[in-house]
Amino acid sequence: MMADDASIQAIGGGARVSVLLPLPLAGPYDYLVPEGMTLRRGEFVVVPLGPRELLGVVWGKGTEDVDEAKLKPVVERLEEAPSLPEAVLGFVDWVATYTLSPPGAVLRMAMSVPAALMPPRPAIGYRFARMPEPGERVTPQRRRVTELLAGGVAWLPSDLAREAGVGAGVLKAMEKDGLIERVELPSAPPFEAPDVDRPGRILSDDQAAAAAELRQRLAEGVFSVTLLDGVTGSGKTEVYFEAVAECVRRGRQALVLLPEIALSAEWLGRFETRFGMRPAVWHSDLTQTERRTAWRAIAEGKAPVVVGARSALFLPYPDLGLIVVDEEHDPAFKQEDGVHYHARDMAVVRARLGRFPIVLSSATPSLESHVNETTGRYRRLHLPDRHAGAQLPEIRAIDLRREKPASQRFLSPPLVQALAETLAAGEQSLLFLNRRGYAPLTLCRGCGNRLACPNCSTWLVEHRLAGRLQCHHCGHSARRPSVCASCGAEDAFAACGPGVERLAEELLAVLPEARFAVMTSDTIGGPAQAEELVRSIRDGEVDVVIGTQMVAKGHNFPKLTLVGVVDADLGLEGGDLRAAERTYQLLHQVAGRAGRHVRPGRVLLQTWQPENRVMAALASGDRDRFLAVEAAEREAAGMPPYGRLVGLVISSHDQQVADTVARALAKSAPRGEGIQVLGPAPAPLALLRGRHRRRLLLKADRATRVQPIVAEWLARVKIPGTARVQVDVDPYSFL
Ligand code: ADP
Ligand code: ZN
Numbered sequence: 160m161m162a163d164d165a166s167i168q169a170i171g172g173g174a175r176v177s178v179l180l181p182l183p184l185a186g187p188y189d190y191l192v193p194e195g196m197t198l199r200r201g202e203f204v205v206v207p208l209g210p211r212e213l214l215g216v217v218w219g220k221g222t223e224d225v226d227e228a229k230l231k232p233v234v235e236r237l238e239e240a241p242s243l244p245e246a247v248l249g250f251v252d253w254v255a256t257y258t259l260s261p262p263g264a265v266l267r268m269a270m271s272v273p274a275a276l277m278p279p280r281p282a283i284g285y286r287f288a289r290m291p292e293p294g295e296r297v298t299p300q301r302r303r304v305t306e307l308l309a310g311g312v313a314w315l316p317s318d319l320a321r322e323a324g325v326g327a328g329v330l331k332a333m334e335k336d337g338l339i340e341r342v343e344l345p346s347a348p349p350f351e352a353p354d355v356d357r358p359g360r361i362l363s364d365d366q367a368a369a370a371a372e373l374r375q376r377l378a379e380g381v382f383s384v385t386l387l388d389g390v391t392g393s394g395k396t397e398v399y400f401e402a403v404a405e406c407v408r409r410g411r412q413a414l415v416l417l418p419e420i421a422l423s424a425e426w427l428g429r430f431e432t433r434f435g436m437r438p439a440v441w442h443s444d445l446t447q448t449e450r451r452t453a454w455r456a457i458a459e460g461k462a463p464v465v466v467g468a469r470s471a472l473f474l475p476y477p478d479l480g481l482i483v484v485d486e487e488h489d490p491a492f493k494q495e496d497g498v499h500y501h502a503r504d505m506a507v508v509r510a511r512l513g514r515f516p517i518v519l520s521s522a523t524p525s526l527e528s529h530v531n532e533t534t535g536r537y538r539r540l541h542l543p544d545r546h547a548g549a550q551l552p553e554i555r556a557i558d559l560r561r562e563k564p565a566s567q568r569f570l571s572p573p574l575v576q577a578l579a580e581t582l583a584a585g586e587q588s589l590l591f592l593n594r595r596g597y598a599p600l601t602l603c604r605g606c607g608n609r610l611a612c613p614n615c616s617t618w619l620v621e622h623r624l625a626g627r628l629q630c631h632h633c634g635h636s637a638r639r640p641s642v643c644a645s646c647g648a649e650d651a652f653a654a655c656g657p658g659v660e661r662l663a664e665e666l667l668a669v670l671p672e673a674r675f676a677v678m679t680s681d682t683i684g685g686p687a688q689a690e691e692l693v694r695s696i697r698d699g700e701v702d703v704v705i706g707t708q709m710v711a712k713g714h715n716f717p718k719l720t721l722v723g724v725v726d727a728d729l730g731l732e733g734g735d736l737r738a739a740e741r742t743y744q745l746l747h748q749v750a751g752r753a754g755r756h757v758r759p760g761r762v763l764l765q766t767w768q769p770e771n772r773v774m775a776a777l778a779s780g781d782r783d784r785f786l787a788v789e790a791a792e793r794e795a796a797g798m799p800p801y802g803r804l805v806g807l808v809i810s811s812h813d814q815q816v817a818d819t820v821a822r823a824l825a826k827s828a829p830r831g832e833g834i835q836v837l838g839p840a841p842a843p844l845a846l847l848r849g850r851h852r853r854r855l856l857l858k859a860d861r862a863t864r865v866q867p868i869v870a871e872w873l874a875r876v877k878i879p880g881t882a883r884v885q886v887d888v889d890p891y892s893f894l
Contacts, residue, residue: 169197175221181267189221191230201242205235240276241458246513260498268473275454281343284313288340300325353434355404369540370401376516377405387520389542391751411480418489420468424690441467469502487519499887523744527800552753552760556769569657581721588721597623598654605648616846633848678706711749722753727764805857806890810850811882820882821853833860
């Protein structure tokens with residue numbers, strides 16, 4: 160993007176400057192530049208807002224809209240803060256416009272660590288100053304300190320005290336006597352440079368060709384989108400590592416976005432093997448110090464490679480030269496609170512603004528990317544085979560109508576048999592069920608009363624290990640009641656349906672000798688626990704892994720040869736626009752965990768509808784046909800990616816207010832060719848955290864720019880303070 164005048168020109172004393180604050184305001188505010196101060200676009204400043212002083216970013220020259228007498232002066236320029244690069248500023252504006260969010264809300268994501276704006280305080284150490292003079296008191300303790308420092312190297316006080324076996328008081332006293340002195344210790348760069356010339360793995364011909372293409376894209380140094388489309392285990396990671404290496408060789412920063420960074424220990428290990436160092440990591444589990452170090456290093460261009468979750472897209476890279484979006488189809492890339500954005504789509508925008516290549520990697524590309532590839536907007540690199548001749552697993556559907564599990568059981572006879580065979584062969588199995596807890600529903604056998612969340616329109620999920628019933632939406636938690644509140648029956652509650660905990664119980668009954676591990680967000684608190692569990696599985700300490708979608712992502716378990724999908728139909732419920740696509744992607748990915756190495760794998764899908772085209776496509780392996788049918792259906796219905804959607808969720812603690820606002824919005828809905836407004840209707844989650852929710856959906860054809868239409872629409876309706884309207888451009892959730 161062209162740097163506008165303001166970014167080159169200094170804005171001097173006496174002039175007006177517009178400053179964007181990291182707050183959900185309509186836009187930047189104008190201030191006066193005090194005499195003697197010069198500002199440039201992207202610099203951090205402190206400005207007054209009402210009684211407060213806030214941190215903001217110089218957005219450009221001020222406008223002439225406000226009476227000069229009313230303008231307040233800028234308080235201070237943060238001299239030691241790195242400024243936000245032009246590409247980041249442009250990106251903030253772009254994302255705000257596209258997602259219909261206040262620009263300040265987007266800016267807040269780019270300046271999420273205010274502490275990083277101050278330079279890190281240098282560490283202080285002690286070094287040798289002088290020898291004790293004759294007659295000066297020399298205790299054994301003091302002598303040990305002097306001996307340690309005599310080598311000339313400065314020590315951290317804590318290390319010195321420990322090594323010399325003295326207390327901090329001794330050091331202070333010696334400092335006072337002038338025997339030792341304080342110095343600033345040089346700080347090591349927080350992130351080493353990756354060793355790009357370390358020999359990587361020897362690539363297969365297909366891999367080498369794909370890597371060469373990607374290097375070519377980097378050499379061109381212009382915007383391009385490449386879809387790296389390869390079956391699970393084909394070595395996509397190895398291939399895009401070569402693109403990362405090339406980017407670093409060219410002296411620019413590379414960003415890799417992963418959907419589930421908390422589980423990325425294995426990925427980091429592979430990166431370290433390839434490059435001899437660990438990259439900067441960015442996700443929500445970092446400590447404040449880690450965040451500060453990473454943010455500052457990235458802003459100063461001292462973090463050559465960054466791997467992170469979607470929010471890493473908003474970091475202040477001064478010279479980004481490549482983005483890789485791994486598992487680009489993953490729904491975790493869509494952020495659904497605050498600024499609603501899709502990180503894959505916004506990553507493409509970031510690459511376009513920064514004029515560099517982006518790689519989208521997947522074994523099951525999203526329909527969006529698939530269509531962009533077939534229409535020639537994206538290039539495709541194809542890796543059709545697993546590495547080293549490993550076979551893709553054989554996938555078979557088990558028809559639950561014919562192969563019924565025993566009463567109150569969930570594993571069908573063929574699956575139980577396969578588990579037993581796998582155990583006998585000394586191999587591992589994975590039981591996949593995307594349901595946390597023990598049972599998704601608890602009901603009274605006396606009257607049919609179902610235990611629901613008081614704040615949400617959902618059933619409470621029993622977590623037997625924790626001894627609680629939980630709402631997965633608002634976190635409400637309660638003990639299981641002994642008496643039914645509606646009929647008074649005692650101890651009549653029954654668990655309905657399985658969660659992973661219940662499967663573990665069943666496994667214990669049918670294969671008591673199998674060692675199992677449950678892998679869900681309930682059993683894994685953080686990256687360290689995940690790493691430990693993954694290690695124990697790889698080391699063969701576990702025979703059967705029972706897990707939710709957490710296990711589906713990225714892992715390589717060499718001895719895993721059987722995948723059992725307990726309820727393949729689960730994701731098809733609910734009639735979501737992408738239900739079939741997502742189910743296909745998720746089950747394909749889970750299936751891809753089987754037989755990634757020498758031993759062939761097999762996958763059993765338990766389903767009530769084996770004829771469903773998702774099951775049929777999985778069993779036949781005909782992905783492209785599945786995508787073609789899916790695409791044709793979406794096109795006929797004018798649905799994304801052929802049409803555009805904007806979701807509006809109106810919510811209020813007061814049901815009447817929610818209804819009134821929803822009706823008012825419906826009444827003033829935009830009309831016009833190619834535009835349709837559906838609703839209002841109660842949201843499927845009609846009650847969430849105590850708020851009543853109503854939905855409207857704007858549907859438009861592809862050519863329509865929906866943002867101005869929606870902005871004008873919202874401006875026509877007065878929204879009372881007791882209601883909230885949430886706008887979701889390109890919605891992925893319809894709950
Ligand atoms: P994908 O990302 O396509 O699922 P990976 O990059 O994870 O595939 O590769 C699958 C497995 O094969 C990994 O264990 C990886 O280390 C191994 N592998 C892939 N390519 C090579 C290669 N050229 N040489 C050695 N091992 C490879
Ligand atoms: Zn709830």
